[in-house]
Amino acid sequence: MKRQPLRLAIMEATRILDDAGVSSPRTDAELIAAHVLGVERGRLPLVPLVDSPVVDAIGQLVAQRAKRVPLQHLTGWAAMGGITLDVGPGVFVPRPETELLLEWGLKLLRGREYPVVVDLCTGSGALALAVAHAKADAVVYAVDIDSQALAWARHNADARVAAGDTPIRLYSGDIGDPTIFAELDGLVDLVLCNPPYVPPGTAVPPEVSQHDPAHAVFAQEGGLAVIRHAIALSARLLRPGGGLAIEHDDTHGTAVPTLLSARRVLSSVEAHQDLAGRPRFVTARRG
Structure with missing residues (x-):
């Protein structure tokens, strides 16, 4: 299975969210990626490559966020x-x-x-x-x-x-x-x-x-x-x-x-x- 750079998936997610009018596209893209990977946002740089199913899962959540579903509804929690x-x-x-x-x-x-x-x-x-x-x-x-x-x-x-x-x-x-x-x-x-x-x-x-x-x-x-x-x-x-x-x-x-x-x-x-x-x-x- 071909692995892909996580940073590219986050860049694409940021572009999609920005085009959708989300107020904090980069932050939301990173939080979605962290949620899918099950890691803290600050540890994303430690995950350089991800499998295609991870990219697909990120993409599915990004599509929902682009429809302006609250990020917290997608991740299930708020702080x-x-x-x-x-x-x-x-x-x-x-x-x-x-x-x-x-x-x-x-x-x-x-x-x-x-x-x-x-x-x-x-x-x-x-x-x-x-x-x-x-x-x-x-x-x-x-x-x-x-x-x-x-x-x-x-x-x-x-x-x-x-x-x-x-x-x-x-x-x-x-x-x-x-x-x-x-x-x-x-x-x-x-x-x-x-x-x-x-x-x-x-x-x-x-x-x-x-x-x-x-x-x-x-x-x-x-x-x-x-x-x-x-x-x-x-x-x-x-x-x-x-x-x-x-x-x-x-x-x-x-x-x-x-x-x-x-x-x-x-x-x-x-x-x-x-x-x-x-x-x-x-x-x-x-x-």
Whole structure:
């Protein structure tokens, strides 16, 4: 069987993905190749030649990616913090920019013993499980309103427990319900929230419009409806010195800090940018 240079297969894959409008064609081509080969991306240079079936397998996945099927649906996983989670149809795919929000939250928890953490709109469970992995003594609660998302979160939570992480407490519920988590009022050290926040009618990439659940992406009131609920709930849950971090649309750079500043019990409101320099999340502390 004739062997072929892997670099040529990656170059061809990059060309196809670039022509298809994929935003990071070289990266995606390399990640697909790494997935097919079962190696880490950084080890690809150690695999100079591959068999024809490997090239064919890469080509099949590249063809799907060129149709704008999310890379994470093709590989079956997404990363958050120090863990990977299974993702696929029916659940929002975690994004790299949310890592910054997670980092802020973990920094807040440094030096706190047995902190109570709540992840609102948990989706795949990404933030909750990343916190439980990084902070083994944390008591982590997570909630979502969608049954499909919760099924993915439960699957991922079970996998993390099997890997040795602390279990999280997973709930089905509406964060707009004024009685939700009433037993935690004034006891929570950290609230994290990556809610649906895109204003309806906003143009989004095909990976989002065709594959992410719309209810996990778009929100009414110009994208602020769920964020308003998250702020109201957080103001009730947080203990003095506790912190809140909420991700938002890049058009909300003024609106969300204003909503947080309007809550008397919240202070130290701070806006944060993502790696591209766009407004992406806001943090606050309970006074």
